[in-house]
Each structure stands twice: as structure tokens, then as C-alpha cells.
Amino acid sequence: MDQRLVGIVCGTRPEIIKLAPVYHALRQHQELCVLWVHTGQHDAMAADMLRCFGIVPDVHLCRKGTSLEQFSVDCRSQLDDLMARQRWDLCIVQGDTESAFLGALAAFYRRVPVGHVEAGLRTYNLERPFPEEGLRQMISRIACMHWAPTERAREALLREGIPAQQIELTGNTVVDAQQWICERHGLRREGPATSGHILVTAHRRENWGDEMEQTFHAVADIARAHPQLKVLFPVHLNPVVQRPAHAILQGLANVQLVAPLDYLGMQQALVNAQLLLTDSGGLQEEAPTFGVPTLVLRHETERPEAVEAGCARLVGPKREAIVREATRLLDEPAAAAAMRRVANPFGDGQASRRIAQAVMARVAPVAEVATDLAALAA
């Protein structure tokens, strides 16, 4: 059979999580040859995720140097070589990383259509998050299939002049990823919702420095005020995060600083949490699946749906505000309970199936008709 070649280009932990269910959904279609291209942007954290989702990259680009600039130049030329060797019918990227942008750009120059998973997230502030806001806006300019996770994202794309027929409201694939893991590993909460730990993650570039230190001081304040509570903090591998995290929090008996968790470990840590403090995009989207109240450690969020739905609060990265809000939720069970009751506004677990259908309709319409006719004749 004449298969259509669909390349998935990605390289960071969150991209792998959000594209894994898309990859598995695409591979259900025998009309497609699906190529997973790992850019190497993340190394150890990516390997964990690939293993968790049973993915062996078809192509593993080699990352030279540590700076983003070097990575960018090398990755771009390796992607171009790859696309020159074999004609791609579609290039799929996700979100807003350097890898996603480079995949889209390389495809654009090779006249390969670009499909964008999680399209339309916006703060409209190019400084926050930096550089992601710029990268995702640029991807939107050159993509021709835009898979919006929420109605708000779809509206943003429409306002920017993207034709309605190029946009599809799919939900966020992260919910599919959670379901994939839960189904295979039977995750469930160990103990009542009010007795779990506080889960902390922090890594965003725009909070590096003073604001991140303030966040860690806030975590220390909360831990000291609630010695019976356990705080679990998987610390991002970046030394910019590692250094202040260890300097400020090491030595506190109820604070556990651990290495990044694999996806299964993180989902188990999330199910068991009574409160999440995070600047992560993905965790903001995942917490409502398990009804975990969330304090978002950022000035802006491109995911206001959780705040509007009532399951998250935007508190920023400053010490006083974090301590105040966390204390309120720990001391007022009714406030936390109200947050726990909200359903996940980001997706229903069917996003990848919708994306795979859209891909089939675009790149293999003839094959689909042929399959339908064969089914009718049978």
C-alpha cells in the first residue's frame, strides 16, 4: 500500500507526553507511516518519557553543545537533511518549544504542511512566557492544521485571521496521556484527599532568579508552619533550579527534594496530592483530572480555563501571596473542597482520536474512501 509519511518532531518532556497519545492514535491507521523524530533537546527527561509511553524514536538527532543557539542551528540543518531525503506529507509539532518551532520551520521551507497540536494558547506578552509566546505565535503563522485544545484557544486563532476550516477544537491531548497511563497502571488515590502531600514544581525561565528564590522561601515557610505535612518537590535538572532549591529547602525534615519523576511516578504523586504549587503548563492541565487544587506560580497563564472554572488560582511567584493562599486552602477545608469538585476544562481524553481523524482526512482521503468502499462491499 502507498503509505503517507507523517513526521512528528519533538524533543522535550512535555512535548513527548502530549504527542505520545497522538502517535499511538495515528499508528492505528495503516495508511500512515508515522515517523517519530526526537530532536534531542531534552536528554534524560525525554528518555524516561519515551520509555513510559513505549515509543522508540525512528530518528534521533544528535544535539551538539549546550546553548539553545547551537542546538537550534544544528537541529534545523539536521531536520532539513531528513526532509530532503524523503518527502513528508505532514509534519506534526506540539506547543511552543524550540524543537516545535524548528520542526515547523524546516517543514515550511520544504513545503510540507504543518499540523500544530495545542494551537492558540496565548498571553500576548512576548516576555512571558519567554520565548514560548513568540514561538507559538510564529508556528501559528506557518501551520495549516491548528488543533485547539479549548474554545478560548480556537477563538484566539480566529481573531488572528486563521480560516475557521483550518481549526479544530480537539481538547488537550494531555488528558489522553493521563488516561493512557491510568488505564495501564490502575492509578488511584492512596488515602483521603485532605491527607495527601503538597506537590511542588518550578522551572519557568521567566521566574529564574529572585522570583524563584521567593517561591522556594514560600515553600519553606509553609513546610515550617505545617510540620505534619509532607512536601514533595521533584526538582528540574536545570542547575538554575537545582541550586536555589537545595540551598533554601534542603534540611527541612518534611520537604523531600527528589529527581524528576517519570510520568507514572508524577501522576501517582499528583493523584495523592492535596495541593499543587506549580508554574508548569502541563501540570495546570493535569491537576483537575484528579481534582487537585492548584496554585499557579506565575504572573500570567495561557491556561486561564482552570482559574475561570475554579480549580486553580493565579498567585504569582512571590513569597507572601503563595504563603497566604496555601495557608487559606490548608486551613479552610471548604475552600479546597470546592476547588476539588470542578471537572477538567481542558479535555475529555478524545483529543488524539480527533487529531488522527483530521490527519486521515487531509493526507489519506483516497485511502479512507477506498477503505469505506471495501467495508461496504464486504
Ligand SMILES: CC(=O)N[C@@H]1[C@@H](OP(=O)(O)OP(=O)(O)OC[C@H]2O[C@@H](n3ccc(=O)[nH]c3=O)[C@H](O)[C@@H]2O)O[C@H](CO)[C@@H](O)[C@@H]1O
Ligand atoms: C510556556 C509553557 O507553559 N510551556 C509549556 C511547557 O511545558 P510545561 O511547563 O508543562 O513543562 P514541564 O513542567 O517540564 O512538564 C510538564 C509535564 O511533565 C510532567 N512531569 C513533570 C515533572 C516531573 O518530574 N515529571 C513529569 O512527568 C508533568 O506531569 C507534565 O505532564 O512546554 C510545553 C511543550 O511545548 C508546552 O506545551 C507548554 O505550553
